[in-house]
Each structure stands twice: as structure tokens, then as C-alpha cells.
Amino acid sequence: MSKLIQYWKKLWKFFWKDDSIWSWLVNIIIAFLVIRYVVYPVLGIVLGTGFPIVAVVSESMEHGTHNDVLCGQQFDTFHESFNAYWTVCGDWYEQNGISKADFLQFPFNNGFDKGDVIILWRANRDNTEVGDVLVFQGTKPQPIIHRVVRVWEEDGEQFYQTKGDHNSGSIQGGFGETKIAQERVFGQGILRVPYLGWMKILFVDAVKPLGITIER
Numbered sequence: 001m002s003k004l005i006q007y008w009k010k011l012w013k014f015f016w017k018d019d020s021i022w023s024w025l026v027n028i029i030i031a032f033l034v035i036r037y038v039v040y041p042v043l044g045i046v047l048g049t050g051f052p053i054v055a056v057v058s059e060s061m062e063h064g065t066h067n068d069v070l071c072g073q074q075f076d077t078f079h080e081s082f083n084a085y086w087t088v089c090g091d092w093y094e095q096n097g098i099s100k101a102d103f104l105q106f107p108f109n110n111g112f113d114k115g116d117v118i119i120l121w122r123a124n125r126d127n128t129e130v131g132d133v134l135v136f137q138g139t140k141p142q143p144i145i146h147r148v149v150r151v152w153e154e155d156g157e158q159f160y161q162t163k164g165d166h167n168s169g170s171i172q173g174g175f176g177e178t179k180i181a182q183e184r185v186f187g188q189g190i191l192r193v194p195y196l197g198w199m200k201i202l203f204v205d206a207v208k209p210l211g212i213t214i215e216r
Contacts, residue, residue, distance in 0.1 A: 048122030049187035054135055055197030056116045056145060060164030061133075063111040072168030082110060085165075092169065096149055098130065106131035106147070108192060111165045115198040118145060120187030125158040133189035134162055139175040143186055146177060158182055 043052035059066040064080040071089040078084065086100050093103060103109055112118065120135055121127075128134070130148050138144045146162035149170070153159070162177040163170045171177045175184075 047120060047187070049120050051135055051143070051186040052120055054118050054120060054143065054145060056112060056114055056118060057142060057197070058164075059114050060166050061108070061111045061145065061147070062113050062166045066166065070166060085111075089165070092163075093149070098149065102131065108133055108147075108189060112192050113194070115195050117193040117196040118189040119191035119193070121190045123185050123188040125182065128158075128160065128185075128188060134160060134180070135186040135189070136160075136162070136177070136180050137175075137184045137186070138171070138177070139173070144171075144177065145189065160185070 044050055046052075063082070063085040064070065065075050065078045068075050068078075070078060070085070071092065073088055078088075082104075086103070090100060090103075093099075118133070118135075123132070123134055128148065128151065130151055132148045133145060134148055135143050135145045144162075146164045146167075148160050149163045150161035151158065159182075160177075160180040161170055162180065
């Protein structure tokens with residue numbers, strides 16, 4: 001029994017007080033396992049979705065320029081603000097029945113950035129409306145996170161159209177975002193945690209094979 005106690009004391013010291021690289025690696029691995037297999041599933045149950053936490057891996061919801069482009073328009077200089085964003089991108093929304101006043105009432109009305117983490121809540125026909133941010137399955141393995149711009153019903157089933165705030169329009173095609181069925185929806189965004197997702201993005205970029213790119 002005394003040997004067992006000594007063993008656990010050494011293990012405890014190694015885990016909590018040792019400053020070696022091996023202790024840090026063990027801490028990181030254990031933290032990952034706890035988050036992946038304990039925290040994540042529990043959050044999924046509480047929030048009612050199999051995707052309770054997602055890392056944003058594209059620029060499609062940003063309100064500034066990316067490669068000097070915003071909403072399909074090229075800029076040499078762009079001073080980021082909501083009014084500047086609306087001047088460039090607002091016509092599309094107004095043509096689709098969404099006013100500036102409407103947009104200002106939307107969640108995440110200033111968009112969000114690549115590298116942010118978004119906490120999700122279950123999304124269904126009773127709690128999803130124009131302006132909400134949905135995570136849904138597109139044509140690629142990586143889910144898409146965009147804003148709802150239209151909600152309608154056909155034959156008793158609810159459908160959604162979405163658009164990335166940064167994009168010039170909705171993604172077309174059979175598995176695009178002009179007609180999203182409920183079974184493709186994973187959840188809706190309710191909370192943003194800036195920058196935390198960069199850990200995942202940098203790790204994935206570091207380990208992907210040479211010559212293979214991840215769709216954005």
C-alpha cells in the first residue's frame with residue numbers, strides 16, 4: 001500500500017509541479033482528452049447539438065477586406081466599420097428584404113473572424129429566423145457557418161437560405177446554401193470567443209500533407 005501511495009505522489013508531482021517538457025506534453029494530452037471526451041459531449045447534451053463548439057476556419061463572415069476584396073468588390077484601402085460594411089454590402093440585403101435597421105438587430109451584427117470559436121445551440125423551426133447564424137453541412141467535410149437570409153416552408157418542411165457576410169451572394173448548387181433542409185443543420189451560433197480557434201487551425205495546417213489544401 002505504501003508503494004502505491006508513493007507512486008501516486010510521484011505521479012501527482014510530475015503532473016502538477018514538474019516543469020519538464022514531458023510534463024507539459026502529458027498535461028496537454030490529458031486536457032485534450034478531457035475536453036474531447038468529457039466536456040464536449042456534456043456540452044452537446046446541454047446545448048442540444050452534436051456540434052456545441054466550432055472553430056471558424058474561413059473569412060466568409062468577416063466585415064473587413066480579405067485580399068483587398070469585400071462582397072465581391074476590390075479596394076485599395078478600406079476603413080472597417082459597420083457603416084462602411086453596409087455601404088459596400090448593404091444593397092444585396094436590401095434587395096432581399098433586409099434593411100440596415102434589421103441587420104443591426106441580428107446576432108453577430110459585426111460578423112466574426114477566422115480563428116474565433118462559436119458556441120452553438122440547437123436549431124429548429126421554432127427558434128431559427130432570418131439573421132441567425134447557422135452551422136450546416138455543405139459539399140465539403142468542413143461544415144459551413146453563415147447567416148440566415150430567408151426562411152420558408154414547403155410541404156410542411158422548413159428550409160433556409162444563408163449567406164456569408166463577407167461574400168457577394170449565397171453559394172449555389174444542390175448542396176449549397178440557397179435551400180438548406182433541417183437535416184443538414186447542426187446548430188445556431190449564440191456566443192463568440194475570439195482567437196481561441198487558432199490553436200485548431202494551426203494544428204490542422206501543420207499536419208496536413210504537402211500539396212493538400214483544406215477548403216475555405
